[in-house]
Amino acid sequence: MVLIFLAGEALIRVYWLLGGRWGYTACDRTHVVHPSDGCGAAQVAELPFWSGWGALGLCVLLAGVVLWKPPAVVLWTVAAGLATAAFPLHLLFEIPAGLAGRPTDWRDVTARLALLAGAVLFARLAPRPARGPSAYRPVAPWVRRSAYVAVAIPLVGWALPHALWALDVPFGISGAELDDIQRNLSLGSALAITAVPPVAGLLALGLAQRWGQQFPRWVPVVGDRSVPRLLALVPAGAVAIALIAYGGLSTGVLVRSLLDGSRNWSDVVDGWAVVLTLVVFVGWGAALAVTAVGYHRATRAPSAS
Known part of the structure; x- marks a missing residue:
């Protein structure tokens, strides 16, 4: 295939x-x-x-x-x-x-x-290593904290401002930008854009909870079995890299536009909430990356003594 x-x-x-x-x-x-x-x-x-x-x-x-x-x-x-x-x-x-x-x-x-x-x-x-009985390995407290941060950032930094804009509240953007959003954003699109990122962010909790290492009993076929580590680590790592790269590249484009004069600082001040979403992407990706590293350390095979 x-x-x-x-x-x-x-x-x-x-x-x-x-x-x-x-x-x-x-x-x-x-x-x-x-x-x-x-x-x-x-x-x-x-x-x-x-x-x-x-x-x-x-x-x-x-x-x-x-x-x-x-x-x-x-x-x-x-x-x-x-x-x-x-x-x-x-x-x-x-x-x-x-x-x-x-x-x-x-x-x-x-x-x-x-x-x-x-x-x-x-x-x-890729060949799968032989796996023994499912066993939950608790993660360190700092991994739980980073997982909560990875959930909170898209909720507070993305969903909240977008929900306010959809409700015609000019939170951190100019009136012209708000009018443009209201004119081009349908109700379905507004709901999707507002709800999908925080819902996706909830998956980060799996890296710090039992269900990220062991499928819940009620899940058909695989209930109570171990979750393959790479099934959690590869998507988490890929999304973390994508988030950080997107936020970093977008920030670079913004800085370059300020330096070459194609954008004014007054535009940044008027639309500070939009600019802040770039920081949201970087912070979200960083928190997810830290959580993934903690998951990796907790679930890796113990070294032979």
Whole structure:
């Protein structure tokens, strides 16, 4: 199945390199904004390197990795890389918004879901170590505290201000920005954007609770069995990296715009709540990363004496 996934990714890249644009999205690369048709993909004459030759070469390289039958750590590293490239946090916003009727780039959604599917396939290819009886290993107190922080940050720093904006409360933004939100945000999209991040953030609690190490008894088939460590660690690590990277890169873009004069400090002051969301992403990712490290330390196999 992994080779089929890689062959499919390679074939679509060859098709794009030959001039076809079916399934390709040009969002953020042209001035045409039509999400349903890939943001003007047909107008892109020269394919970006990592959408064409770069991705094709990577597919060939990964196929060689699979045929080499590498150790589990290599396969899990590839799986984590694919999951990070998919940027699943973006899907948490894009899919609910699209289902609620907001114009959505479904080509981008499909490409991200394909990367996630590839990550799952590579993870499944990794050999599983023999596991003994399920046993809960309590995490350190600092891990619990970081897990609570990872839950609180998206709730307070994201859901609360977005809920206020949806209710027409100008919390930390200008009146013009609030009018723009009210004009372009449907009720379904507002509910999805407000509710999904804190609900996703609750999963961080699993890294500090029993149910993150042992499936609850009421879960069909796997009840009372041990949760595979990497099943918790890989998504947590990928999301933490994505959050920190997104927040850091966005902060860099903001700083650069202030330095080159394309944005004024008065704009930052007027929209301080929007700027603060960049800190929210970095803080959320950092708290999740710390919690994942604590989970790893608590659940790793004891060293032989």
